[in-house]
Amino acid sequence: MSYSYMPGFGNDFETETLPGSLPQGRNSPQRPAYGLYAEQLSGSPFTAPRGTNERSWLYRIRPSVKHTGRFKRTDFSDWKTAPNLPDHELALGQYRWGPVAMPSTPTDFISGVRTMTTAGDVLGQAGMAAHVYTANTDMVDDHFFNADGELLVVPQVGGVRFVTEMGVMEIRPGEICVLPRGLVFKVELIDGPVRGYICENYGAKFTLPDRGPIGANCLANPRDFKTPAAWFEEKETPCRLIVKWCGKFHVTELGHSPLDVVAWHGNYAPYKYDLATYSPVGAILFDHPDPSIFTVLTAPSGEEGTANIDFVIFPPRWLVAENTFRPPWYHRNIMSEFMGLIHGQYDAKEEGFVPGGISLHNLMLAHGPDASGFQKASTAELKPVKLENTMAFMFETRFPQMVTRYAAELETLQKDYIDCWAGLKKRFNGTPEGDWS
Numbered sequence: 148m149s150y151s152y153m154p155g156f157g158n159d160f161e162t163e164t165l166p167g168s169l170p171q172g173r174n175s176p177q178r179p180a181y182g183l184y185a186e187q188l189s190g191s192p193f194t195a196p197r198g199t200n201e202r203s204w205l206y207r208i209r210p211s212v213k214h215t216g217r218f219k220r221t222d223f224s225d226w227k228t229a230p231n232l233p234d235h236e237l238a239l240g241q242y243r244w245g246p247v248a249m250p251s252t253p254t255d256f257i258s259g260v261r262t263m264t265t266a267g268d269v270l271g272q273a274g275m276a277a278h279v280y281t282a283n284t285d286m287v288d289d290h291f292f293n294a295d296g297e298l299l300v301v302p303q304v305g306g307v308r309f310v311t312e313m314g315v316m317e318i319r320p321g322e323i324c325v326l327p328r329g330l331v332f333k334v335e336l337i338d339g340p341v342r343g344y345i346c347e348n349y350g351a352k353f354t355l356p357d358r359g360p361i362g363a364n365c366l367a368n369p370r371d372f373k374t375p376a377a378w379f380e381e382k383e384t385p386c387r388l389i390v391k392w393c394g395k396f397h398v399t400e401l402g403h404s405p406l407d408v409v410a411w412h413g414n415y416a417p418y419k420y421d422l423a424t425y426s427p428v429g430a431i432l433f434d435h436p437d438p439s440i441f442t443v444l445t446a447p448s449g450e451e452g453t454a455n456i457d458f459v460i461f462p463p464r465w466l467v468a469e470n471t472f473r474p475p476w477y478h479r480n481i482m483s484e485f486m487g488l489i490h491g492q493y494d495a496k497e498e499g500f501v502p503g504g505i506s507l508h509n510l511m512l513a514h515g516p517d518a519s520g521f522q523k524a525s526t527a528e529l530k531p532v533k534l535e536n537t538m539a540f541m542f543e544t545r546f547p548q549m550v551t552r553y554a555a556e557l558e559t560l561q562k563d564y565i566d567c568w569a570g571l572k573k574r575f576n577g578t579p580e581g582d583w584s
Contacts, residue, residue: 150315152373156355156418162314162377163206163410174204183409184210190327190352190415201352203313203413208381214331214388214405218397221389223258227551228295228394229265229274229349237555241512245559246303246503247279249340256282256307256334257291257389260345263505263554264485266546267455269295269349269394273448274546275456277485278345279505282307286333288385290405294392298326299346299353299444299458301540303489303503306337309417312408314375316419320489321538323458324419325353325444331388331405332417342503344487346542350455353444361428367443371424374416380404422460422538430468435476438541453545457482461493461539467531474524477515483548484508484541491537495520499561506564510547518570525583 153160163169167180175185183206190201250259259282267274275296300307306319311332318324319337326332355367382404390397425443430436438459446456466473474495486493486506493500497519500506508514516524554560574582 150317150378151376152316152419153376154370154373156367156369156372157414158374159412159414160374160416161412164377164379165409168206169410169412170206179206181409183207186210188329188413188415190329201413201415203411203415205312205408206410207312208379208407208409209403211405214401216399216401218390218399221396221398223260223396225261225553226278226391226396227262227265227276227553228269228391229267229276229549230269231262231265231549231551233549233555235550235552235555237550239509239512241506241508241514241564242550242554243499243506243561243564244504244554244557245501245561247281247342247557247559249342250281250283253284254282255284255286255289256280256341257286257289261553262551264507264548264550266483266544266548267349272296273350273455275349275542275544276347277542277548278347279342280345281340281342282334282336283340285335289387289389290331290333291389291391292329292331293326293347294329294390295394296347296349297328297352299348300324300326300343301345301487301489302341302343303487304343305339305341307341307343308335308337310335310378310406311375311417312406313411313416314378316373316375316417318419321423322419322421323443324417326417327352327415330417333406344505344540344542346456346458348446348456351447353446353456353458356442356445356457365426365428367420367425372418372420374418377408377410379407379409381407422462425460425462427462427464429464429466430471433468433471435468435471435473438475438543448545454482455544457541457543459541459543461537461541463533463535463537465531465533469529471529472524473527473529473532474516474520477513479511479513480508481510482543482545483510484514484543485548486539486541489538489540491535493537493539494534496567497523499564499567507548507550517567521571
């Protein structure tokens with residue numbers, strides 16, 4: 148089955164599944180068509196400036212108050228929320244992990260979430276968590292919404308279908324999607340077991356970064372973002388709704404599906420994006436630019452230019468800079484970097500960082516190309532080279548990322564990661580040429 152999408156980032160959309168189900172000229176008529184209920188879903192305070200004010204009007208079979216009953220506490224023990232101070236013995240360091248194994252028992256998307264790092268404080272609506280997910284079965288009658296933040300999902304293996312109350316999105320490796328705070332959804336698998344990454348954003352929602360001197364084009368262009376058209380199901384069978392609220396999980400029993408929005412309009416909605424449409428900008432004469440030049444989405448903090456989260460990618464691109472060390476340089480950084488590899492090879496690492504893998508370089512911990520990558524880049528003929536078959540990404544935050552017990556004890560933790568720099572030898576010999584033998 149194919150699903151319809153509407154293009155644009157942050158647009159004010161309108162969509163209906165039945166003719167005339169969307170009111171015109173008003174938001175809350177006395178008697179909406181088809182016997183629907185009108186309700187507003189707000190993603191910002193009512194008095195937020197117009198440019199950041201977010202809300203959508205939903206016209207649904209039952210109002211949301213009928214989609215919750217008495218809640219009971221439940222637990223997803225490997226999904227952690229900040230603040231989550233270390234409860235393990237793993238010392239400070241640069242870390243890297245191999246891919247998380249696929250589940251051997253029936254596991255749906257929500258039960259397959261495992262938290263790798265947390266940062267900030269969910270109660271102050273600042274910071275994030277970085278998760279991995281694996282799943283091998285659909286969510287059939289279970290539904291979920293996250294009151295703690297929006298979810299940015301990055302598939303690495305297998306396609307996933309997000310069936311939300313505002314429409315259906317299908318995404319596959321090489322695409323991403325964002326599910327707003329409070330949006331009800333369930334997840335189905337398109338073509339077998341899946342694995343990927345999630346950034347849970349506690350703070351201000353993701354938006355497009357300002358381009359500054361770049362101007363009106365390139366990077367992620369608004370027209371390439373896709374928001375799903377309205378879709379609903381009228382299912383009168385037992386269902387459950389699971390809610391994440393202030394780091395705890397609660398569940399309520401329903402006698403029907405909560406995915407019953409027949410029409411909606413507004414600018415608070417889920418969306419997807421194909422990373423292949425990102426138009427990278429880079430150095431065309433000399434030097435390697437800051438990685439911020441590859442920012443797809445940013446979640447701002449209260450301090451200008453300092454992001455709560457940046458979502459950065461390293462896509463296929465041409466390298467043409469003259470007399471330049473072309474991979475990312477060695478550096479220490481006020482930001483903390485959680486990196487994943489979707490496919491291919493990352494140009495700063497020759498070995499060990501494989502698709503499905505993860506690296507973590509926390510604030511002020513030095514990192515950069517491994518020894519073999521440095522040697523290769525330092526001696527390469529500087530002709531135009533195209534990096535192909537590669538897609539890495541980074542969740543970067545101004546907060547330190549605290550490693551969870553799950554991550555600290557994960558069997559794929561590469562305890563010898565620090566040795567990737569062991570081969571960087573002293574080349575200083577008192578002469579201008581140095582020792583490049």
